[in-house]
Amino acid sequence: MRGFITDPTGRAGLRLSVDLPEPTPKPNEALVEVRAYAVNNDETTLIARRPDGWRPGQDAAGVVVRAAADGSGPAPGARVACYLDQEGWAERVAVPTHCVAELDDAVSFEQAAALPIAGLTALRALRVGGAVLGRQVLVTGATGGVGQFAVQLAVAAGATVTALVSGPERIEDARALGAHRVVTSLDDATLGPFHLVLEGVGGDVLAAAVRHVVPGGYVAWYGNPGRRTTEISIADFYAQGWNAHIVGFISPHPEQTKGEDLAILAALVADGRLTTPRIGLVLDWERTPEVFEQMAARAFRGKAVLTLASKPTSVR
Ligand SMILES: NC(=O)c1ccc[n+]([C@@H]2O[C@H](COP(=O)([O-])OP(=O)(O)OC[C@H]3O[C@@H](n4cnc5c(N)ncnc54)[C@H](OP(=O)(O)O)[C@@H]3O)[C@@H](O)[C@H]2O)c1
Known part of the structure; x- marks a missing residue:
């Protein structure tokens, strides 16, 4: 599987790895095929602070390809937004179901990816x-x-x-x-x-x-x-x-209601009360390192979102 890892020799301290292991979800985790993710200001410092080979990525949106084994959370095929601790800048990610919100069709993956950290904060x-x-x-x-x-x-x-x-x-x-x-x-x-x-x-x-x-x-x-x-x-x-x-104020607390709060934000986007997230930059995900250069130059306003094309997957 492909995904970004920290590498001090890479552009913006990142490298796109092509041989990451497939995620192995815990019983309370759904497997999500990532379609879009967003970058937060704070991730610049996180990338510099974490050891080589760490896998960044907190804000993501995609499609559930395997439901959680404990029966919680959305069914396969559901479109979701995810608030992750890490590892979201990859083709697939395992997500605890209490950190997931299902999306109305009116909410795009790009909009949903921009919601988690900034919106919950x-x-x-x-x-x-x-x-x-x-x-x-x-x-x-x-x-x-x-x-x-x-x-x-x-x-x-x-x-x-x-x-x-x-x-x-x-x-x-x-x-x-x-x-x-x-x-x-x-x-x-x-x-x-x-x-x-x-x-x-x-x-x-x-x-x-x-x-x-x-x-x-x-x-x-x-x-x-x-x-x-x-x-x-x-x-x-x-x-x-x-x-x-x-x-x-530290926004990830409380942990258990992240998905619930994410669902509130997604619903406000769907019914138009949240008319943005304003997305200032959308790039193909392979160009993720460029975002950090543009962020340093304050070259865009609002959120930067990276997109992944949908691909057939053999995961069931
Ligand atoms: N505690 C938490 O849980 C939590 C969660 C998320 C983020 N954060 C932190 O919150 C901060 C903001 O995050 P963000 O993602 O929103 O960053 P951001 O997108 O870079 O936004 C920062 C905003 O502050 C503005 N700004 C900077 N200096 C200013 C000044 N002197 N007067 C008025 N406005 C000023 C910037 O203006 P320009 O538009 O002109 O650049 C920009 O609009 C960061 O420190 C981040 O680490 C904390």
Whole structure:
């Protein structure tokens, strides 16, 4: 079987191996033929950190070719999205059925592949603040992989959404996602105050966001893409966010409901309430290393998706 493995001598630290062993699913795992997968910002560091020969790939979509032996999960032929720990950048992968969601025909493999990590991060972070109907929510990094979902989901949940983007060239994109107000800086006393902040930028943005939070409000801090130094002081809370909460948000928890949450996202795509995932780049999967170069150059917005052609398989 073919699939990508880490190799420090390869382009972007990757090599397409042609002799990987076929997956051997555990009783609670379905075997899925991969049709598309997505790349996340974080995978750049994962690839550099993991040992040679490690098999990356967390976001995937495809077709079930063998159902789980314990009877759980979808039947053969079902189209699915999968939230994996690894090994998804390959022709086939074994997936625990609690990490799988069946797809409506209205959802393409490309759309489904873009959902798992970025979509679950946004969906679960939005829950940190409880009900947001009629409340003010700030989304930072609003046109990024996670941010684009966060804006749309917060709007769908009835919040009044302010989007912070990296510069004027991103303003129209954030408006298209449905944001009610779009800003390029938090240095404005009229912003908010926010019941909830979905914070994916870190550095000085986190402290600035805290200064705009309501007393007892919430900041779900999930990312810091430039690994910038983040300094925060009690004085930032004195501004107005007395007794506000900063939650160090880790999206893969809880494990058992990944598939359930993925199904919520897929249903929102199917009925049009999630009008993207915005896909900024689609390439044949053999060109996966190129994605990392384009990501480093910030050459596209939204998600990068790699596609695999359907092939007859002898697996039963
Ligand atoms: N905790 C978790 O479970 C979890 C899960 C998923 C991701 N993450 C982390 O979350 C972060 C974002 O991930 P992602 O996949 O969404 O990355 P991404 O697609 O690269 O998005 C990052 C966004 O932040 C924007 N940005 C960067 N600096 C900014 C600034 N100073 N002001 C405003 N916007 C700024 C970028 O703007 P441009 O569009 O101009 O580049 C981009 O839109 C990463 O650190 C990732 O590791 C954490």
